[in-house]
Amino acid sequence: MKRIIINGANGYVASNFIKKLIAQDYEVIALVRGNSKFSAKQRMLNALEEMSNGEKLKYENLKVYNYALLEEDFSMSQEQLRVIFNKKAYYYHFAASLKFSEKTKDEIFKTNINGVNNSINLFLKYATKNSQFFFISTAYSCGKTSSIFKEEFYKNKEITSFRNYYEQSKRFAENLIRKNIDDNGLNAHILRPSQVVGNNITGITKTDFGVFDFMKRLSNLAYKYPNETVRIKVNPDATQNLIPINTIANYLIATITKEELPTIINFVAKQPIKNSDIINCIGNMLPIKIISTKQLDKNLMTPIERLIDIGMSFTGEYSDTNIHFDTKNLDKIITTKESEITKESLQQMLDYFANNFLRKRILSKVS
Numbered sequence: 001m002k003r004i005i006i007n008g009a010n011g012y013v014a015s016n017f018i019k020k021l022i023a024q025d026y027e028v029i030a031l032v033r034g035n036s037k038f039s040a041k042q043r044m045l046n047a048l049e050e051m052s053n054g055e056k057l058k059y060e061n062l063k064v065y066n067y068a069l070l071e072e073d074f075s076m077s078q079e080q081l082r083v084i085f086n087k088k089a090y091y092y093h094f095a096a097s098l099k100f101s102e103k104t105k106d107e108i109f110k111t112n113i114n115g116v117n118n119s120i121n122l123f124l125k126y127a128t129k130n131s132q133f134f135f136i137s138t139a140y141s142c143g144k145t146s147s148i149f150k151e152e153f154y155k156n157k158e159i160t161s162f163r164n165y166y167e168q169s170k171r172f173a174e175n176l177i178r179k180n181i182d183d184n185g186l187n188a189h190i191l192r193p194s195q196v197v198g199n200n201i202t203g204i205t206k207t208d209f210g211v212f213d214f215m216k217r218l219s220n221l222a223y224k225y226p227n228e229t230v231r232i233k234v235n236p237d238a239t240q241n242l243i244p245i246n247t248i249a250n251y252l253i254a255t256i257t258k259e260e261l262p263t264i265i266n267f268v269a270k271q272p273i274k275n276s277d278i279i280n281c282i283g284n285m286l287p288i289k290i291i292s293t294k295q296l297d298k299n300l301m302t303p304i305e306r307l308i309d310i311g312m313s314f315t316g317e318y319s320d321t322n323i324h325f326d327t328k329n330l331d332k333i334i335t336t337k338e339s340e341i342t343k344e345s346l347q348q349m350l351d352y353f354a355n356n357f358l359r360k361r362i363l364s365k366v367s
Contacts, residue, residue, distance in 0.1 A: 002256060003087060007031040007067065007074075007119065008095030010047040012207045013136070013196055013248060017092075018044075019051050020249045022058050026256075029084055031067040031074065040066035053204055069095050069115040073122060085126040090256055092134045093119045098209070100164035101313070112169035113176060120180050120188075132187050134255060135177050139194040139241065139268050139325055141170040151192075151264040151329040153178050163317040174264075181263070189255065193248055193267040194325070200244035200339040203348030210315065211240065211346075212353050215282050217311035218290070219358050221304055226287035230305050232312070233296040234279065234319040239272035241323065242341045254333045262329035269340050270327065275319065277343045284347065285354050294320065 004021055006014055009030035021028050034040040041064040048057055065084075067074035073081060097104070097111035116135065123133050142149035143162040156175055162168040180186040197212075198205025208216055221230075251267050275292060283290045301309060312319070 001025065001027045001061070003027045003029065003089045004256065005029045005031070005084060005089050005091045007069065007093055009064075010043045011094055012051075012209075013193065013245065014092070014094040015044075015047040015051050016245050016249050017252045018062070019048055019057065020253060022062055024253070025058075025061060027061045028063070029089075030062065030064045032064055033068065034066045040064050051206055053202075070110065070118060072118075073125075074118075081122070081126045085128065085131065088128055089131045090134065091123055091127065091131060092136065092252075094136045095119070096136070097169075098166065100166040102165065105165045108165045108169050109172075112166070113172050116173045116176055120177065120186060124180070124184055124186065130187075132189065132261075133177075135173065135188060135190050137170045137174055137190050137192045138167070139192040139266055139323075140167050141174060141192065142323060142325075143167055143171065145323065148324045148326050149266065150326040151262060151266050153264070188263070189261050190264045191252070191255065191267055192265065194241035194243050194269060196245055196248055197242045197341065197346070198244065198349035198352065199246045200341060200345045200349075201246060203345065203352045205349040205353045207245075208353070208357065210318075211242065211278060212350075214312070214315045215350060215353065216358060218282060218288075218308065219286060219354070221307055222286040222288040225304055228304055229289040229291065230302070230308060231291045231293055231296055232279075232305070232308055233294075233316065234275050234292040235294040236274070236276035236279065236292045237294075237322075238275050238320045239322050240275065240278060240318065241269050241272045241325065242346070243267065243269045244339055244341060244345075247338045247340070250338060251330075251334060258333045262332060265329045265333065266325045266327055267330065268325040268327060271340050272322075273341050273343065273346060278346065281343065281347045281350050285350065 004026050006018060008014055009018060010032045018028055018030060030044050032040040032044045044064045065076060067076055093116060095115055097108045099108050153174060156172055159168055174190055177188050177190060181188055195210045248267060255261060279290055279292045
């Protein structure tokens with residue numbers, strides 16, 4: 001039975017990965033930070049229950065430990081860690097700060113760089129020599145690039161080369177891993193997912209990040225000011241690289257089952273989706289008319305348009321992107337055709353998200 005160790009295990013992608021692992025009878029060790037409300041174990045079980053959508057899960061091969069990412073040995077006992085790493089393990093570092101602004105820069109770098117460094121040190125100290133370290137980075141560590149983003153290392157750059165500090169922190173963390181590969185023989189792989197959305201087959205969507213956060217912000221205003229026509233500064237011809245959670249889970253399983261793996265793999269969609277399709281899908285469900293335009297003078301915005309523009313402080317940075325990602329390494333481990341996002345499947349996800357998370361909450365606020 002292969003042993004899979006995952007930190008930040010109660011996050012969206014990690015918990016979906018774990019759901020698939022325990023269904024296939026892998027031994028899973030989940031490292032989760034408990035809080036004042038819930039223990040580490042309860043937080044993990046809550047996340048799995050949320051992702052299961054009523055499906056009965058097997059927990060026999062799941063163990064959950066409380067940990068502290070930034071503390072020495074994760075604030076776990078040496079005895080615990082020796083037992084956890086007493087045989088070959090596939091260790092996945094998911095833990096990350098998803099914040100992005102300058103005011104949270106210190107927190108972002110502390111979690112996304114110092115936390116990774118601490119994780120590497122623990123792995124080198126306790127893991128067997130044939131164990132593997134997987135760092136969950138992001139495809140957007142590419143920063144502001146007009147060239148194809150290859151599955152290789154890139155030099156650290158100043159913040160002006162990135163859209164936000166989250167992207168920059170992931171680039172820095174990748175190079176920290178590179179240094180440990182070169183200097184300390186770290187057996188590591190870097191996995192770069194793009195924007196992870198819902199299930200492309202069922203439409204079930206349990207994330208409010210990216211496209212869904214954008215829809216949430218628009219919805220708040222749409223139900224407050226119905227029948228309005230609003231312009232948003234979004235290039236309709238630009239694209240978003242959206243990848244279904246079920247596809248990402250399959251990619252992650254492949255990193256366990258394949259004998260040989262490249263060092264860096266871009267976990268991205270082959271076919272991005274146009275902003276115009278995304279806007280049309282969202283507009284189909286809201287009581288306002290949305291017009292996307294590449295250029296929009298702030299001085300000529302209506303009060304509602306200004307509110308929308310303020311709410312796009314993060315998503316707006318990605319409203320004019322058309323990034324091309326290399327997938328040669330991905331193609332080496334994934335030889336079957338995987339499910340990709342279409343306009344129809346995106347509409348299904350947005351419908352699910354609206355019906356299960358937005359409409360009731362927004363209508364209750366308006367009433």
